[in-house]
Amino acid sequence: MDISQFFNFFYSRSLLDIIFKIIVICLSLFYLLYSFIISKQVKIMDKSLHDEFNFVIFAVCSIQTTIAFILFIFSIFFA
Amino acid sequence: MENNNISESKVFFSYLTNPKIKFETYEPTEKIILLVRSHPFTQIYWIINVFVMLLFIFVVNSVIINYFNYAQILFVNIFAVFFILSYIWFNFLNWYFNVGIITNKRVIDIDFFNILYKEITVAQLDKIQDVTTKSGGFIEAFFDYGTIFVQTAGTEANVEFANVPMPAQIVQIINNLLAKKHGH
Numbered sequence: 001m002d003i004s005q006f007f008n009f010f011y012s013r014s015l016l017d018i019i020f021k022i023i024v025i026c027l028s029l030f031y032l033l034y035s036f037i038i039s040k041q042v043k044i045m046d047k048s049l050h051d052e053f054n055f056v057i058f059a060v061c062s063i064q065t066t067i068a069f070i071l072f073i074f075s076i077f078f079a
Numbered sequence: 080m081e082n083n084n085i086s087e088s089k090v091f092f093s094y095l096t097n098p099k100i101k102f103e104t105y106e107p108t109e110k111i112i113l114l115v116r117s118h119p120f121t122q123i124y125w126i127i128n129v130f131v132m133l134l135f136i137f138v139v140n141s142v143i144i145n146y147f148n149y150a151q152i153l154f155v156n157i158f159a160v161f162f163i164l165s166y167i168w169f170n171f172l173n174w175y176f177n178v179g180i181i182t183n184k185r186v187i188d189i190d191f192f193n194i195l196y197k198e199i200t201v202a203q204l205d206k207i208q209d210v211t212t213k214s215g216g217f218i219e220a221f222f223d224y225g226t227i228f229v230q231t232a233g234t235e236a237n238v239e240f241a242n243v244p245m246p247a248q249i250v251q252i253i254n255n256l257l258a259k260k261h262g263h
Contacts, residue, residue, distance in 0.1 A: 020147070024154050031161060038168070041194050045176045048189055048197065050101040057175070060168065071157065079154050 021079045028068070028075040035061070035068040090244040091119040102180060102187065103199065113181040113252055115243040117174060118224035125170040132163050169194065179227075179240035181252060186229050188238045202238045204260045206231045210253045212246040229253065 039061040046054050088095045093116040100114060136159045143152060172194055180187040186207065188200040207229055214225025225246035229238040243249060 017151075020151055020154075024158075027158055031158075031165070034165065038172070038194070042172065044197070045172070045191060045194075048103050048191075048199070049176055049178055052099055057172070064165075064168065067161070071161070075154065078150065 021075075024075045024079040025072075028072040032065075032068040032072050035065040039065055092116065093118055094244045100180075102189065104187075104201070106184070109185075110183045111180060112183060112256070113179075113249065115179045115181075115240055115249060116177065117242040118222055118244045120218070120222045120224065121242040122170065122174055125166070129163055129167060132159075132166070136160075136163075179238070179243060181249070181256070183256065186238050186253065188240060200236045200238050202229050202231045202235060204256055206233070206235045207253070207257060208232050210250050210257075212250050214246055227253075 042057055042061050046057075084097050086095065086097045086099055088098075095114040096112070098111055098114040100111060105111075136156065139159070140152070140156065143155060147155065173191065176189065176191050176194075178189050180189070183204075185204055186202045188198075190198040190200075192198070209228075209230040211228045211230070212225050213228070214220065214223075219225055222244075223246075224242050224244045227240040227243060227246050227249055229240075231237055240246075240249070
């Protein structure tokens with residue numbers, strides 16, 4: 001590979017796409033971890049303050065974790 | 080009003096009388112009289128932030144359309160929307176679980192700092208020496224909210240209810256409980 005090919009690779013579309021994919025996977029993984037932490041923390045919060053409507057909060061946390069997982073899978077295969 | 084057992088909520092669930100809740104150190108013989116959260120108006124800053132972030136997405140979309148393909152733009156928007164929804168959820172949880180509780184035995188302040196750090200401060204009614212309220216400024220007077228300080232004797236921790244609605248009524252409830260406790 002000569003020097004011009006090297007620079008062409010760095011300015012090419014494919015490299016940008018690879019960088020984008022890596023960023024998207026990292027972000028979706030981070031979001032998945034975040035949603036797990038929030039779910040775990042909500043259980044602790046529920047012990048501190050238990051209300052009859054807390055099931056709604058648990059439901060939202062479950063939806064968030066499910067979406068985060070789907071997003072992670074999508075980012076691996078479709079980004 | 081506070082003497083009956085009917086649950087009642089005011090000011091968007093930030094002032095609940097006789098709430099049906101349980102907390103970590105709840106004793107079966109204990110009667111929960113009042114639960115307070117920060118006044119909803121004090122949460123306005125993050126609601127404004129949400130609108131600013133939504134506006135930012137529109138601006139970013141008009142710029143990135145020249146540099147990314149449609150699939151990438153879709154992912155950028157999905158992440159932006161999830162970031163905003165997470166921000167809303169995070170702030171809501173912070174508001175919902177940061178409460179002050181008044182029972183017939185004690186005054187409890189449950190605080191979660193950034194959701195992750197928990198701090199529970201308890202003041203037994205017989206250790207309370209002074210209850211003061213601080214409410215100043217046009218907005219606090221207009222929306223009727225303020226901060227309540229419950230000072231205790233000796234090395235007991237002081238309790239603070241920040242930006243709670245109807246502070247005068249809360250102080251009155253605590254004073255009534257203190258009067259009952261001390262038999263006045």
